[in-house]
Amino acid sequence: MVTRSSMPDFEEYIQEIACLWETHWLTNMGEKHQRFESDLKQYLHVDNVALFTNGHNALECVIEAMGLKGKVITTPYTFASTTHAIVRKGLTPVFADISPETYTIDPSKIESLIDDETCAILPVHVYGNLCDVDEIQRIADKHGLKVIYDAAHAFGVMRDEKSAACFGDASMFSFHATKVFNTIEGGAVCFSDPDLLELLNQWKNFGITDTESVEYVGGNAKMNEFCASMGICNLRHVDEEMMKRQKVVERYREHLSGHEGIKLCAEQPGVKPNYAYFPVVFTEEFGATRDQVYEALMRKNIHPRKYFYPLVSDFECYRDVFSSDKTPVAKYVSDRVLTLPLYADLSLDVVDDICRIVLTCVQKADTL
Numbered sequence: 001m002v003t004r005s006s007m008p009d010f011e012e013y014i015q016e017i018a019c020l021w022e023t024h025w026l027t028n029m030g031e032k033h034q035r036f037e038s039d040l041k042q043y044l045h046v047d048n049v050a051l052f053t054n055g056h057n058a059l060e061c062v063i064e065a066m067g068l069k070g071k072v073i074t075t076p077y078t079f080a081s082t083t084h085a086i087v088r089k090g091l092t093p094v095f096a097d098i099s100p101e102t103y104t105i106d107p108s109k110i111e112s113l114i115d116d117e118t119c120a121i122l123p124v125h126v127y128g129n130l131c132d133v134d135e136i137q138r139i140a141d142k143h144g145l146k147v148i149y150d151a152a153h154a155f156g157v158m159r160d161e162k163s164a165a166c167f168g169d170a171s172m173f174s175f176h177a178t179k180v181f182n183t184i185e186g187g188a189v190c191f192s193d194p195d196l197l198e199l200l201n202q203w204k205n206f207g208i209t210d211t212e213s214v215e216y217v218g219g220n221a222k223m224n225e226f227c228a229s230m231g232i233c234n235l236r237h238v239d240e241e242m243m244k245r246q247k248v249v250e251r252y253r254e255h256l257s258g259h260e261g262i263k264l265c266a267e268q269p270g271v272k273p274n275y276a277y278f279p280v281v282f283t284e285e286f287g288a289t290r291d292q293v294y295e296a297l298m299r300k301n302i303h304p305r306k307y308f309y310p311l312v313s314d315f316e317c318y319r320d321v322f323s324s325d326k327t328p329v330a331k332y333v334s335d336r337v338l339t340l341p342l343y344a345d346l347s348l349d350v351v352d353d354i355c356r357i358v359l360t361c362v363q364k365a366d367t368l
């Protein structure tokens with residue numbers, strides 16, 4: 001499988017949740033919620049964190065709490081959630097193309113898309129690759145725009161002692177079971193303006209502002225005590241998990257780097273990666289297409305993922321409104337990318353097998 005969820009030892013989790021049978025306090029910002037929030041602040045080097053049921057609701061809530069209206073410049077090379085959050089909150093996404101190196105939004109494509117109705121930029125740290133945060137901030141400051149990062153892939157990524165949570169006005173993290181760090185389902189927003197905390201907490205709790213007043217038409221997106229407990233436990237082991245992932249990534253690189261037609265993400269200078277994904281782009285020179293490689297792996301019961309394919313702008317729900325021809329780099333990558341299986345306990349022997357299958361695709365394709 002492309003991924004496998006990290007879990008603490010059974011005993012560790014049981015010990016963490018045992019006290020819930022005494023308090024019977026299962027949700028609504030209980031003891032575990034508070035503890036997990038403060039653990040996260042420390043881990044991510046931030047002052048402000050709000051927890052959520054999942055990353056998607058976190059993103060919707062931060063858009064609501066900031067009161068954004070109008071157009072948002074974003075990337076089509078992402079998971080459905082990023083664009084859906086914008087659209088579901090009544091805003092209009094405007095797609096900028098991506099960088100062919102990091103697959104994150106290309107800042108040189110942003111400015112020409114800004115008009116009077118633009119209120120924010122919503123970039124994605126794709127595969128844990130950091131966006132060009134300095135250039136994005138420069139553009140946002142020049143035009144008075146908010147910056148919200150979809151940092152769902154970037155938990156644990158650091159740049160010069162700063163975590164990925166420190167950039168822009170806010171960053172959304174997903175703690176879904178498939179991510180590097182999980183709380184089963186869960187998410188968080190880290191943000192710079194401390195006044196946003198109260199607003200986020202109200203928006204995620206039906207807009208209730210005190211026991212007898214409801215000021216906003218909010219939803220329900222509160223993290224429960226069992227998920228928070230999972231977060232407390234998994235956070236103790238996340239560094240070790242990333243070190244194990246690093247070994248897997250290094251093994252992949254040994255086998256696959258330098259091969260004609262195989263494009264891997266370069267490590268970013270000054271950035272400590274989290275080894276969240278191992279994307280491979282198969283170009284024309286490879287001799288077999290991405291889909292041929294995908295089929296070859298599936299036949300051996302190995303499940304890679306075409307991630308991100310199709311491009312968001314090609315989804316049935318969006319393709320009548322947007323054209324992927326306007327973002328040719330994103331389209332090119334989406335048609336050729338495969339993320340290979342990667343998780344902490346993936347055995348290096350399996351990595352060797354996967355690479356052997358990938359590399360022998362070329363010979364097979366020749367004889368077809």
Ligand SMILES: *Cc1c(COP(=O)(O)O)cnc(C)c1O
Pocket residue numbers: 054055056057078079081082124150152153173174175176186187
């Ligand atoms: C996982 C993910 C999300 C959504 O997070 P959930 O916790 O599953 O709601 C949003 N954006 C990206 C890029 C993701 O990978």
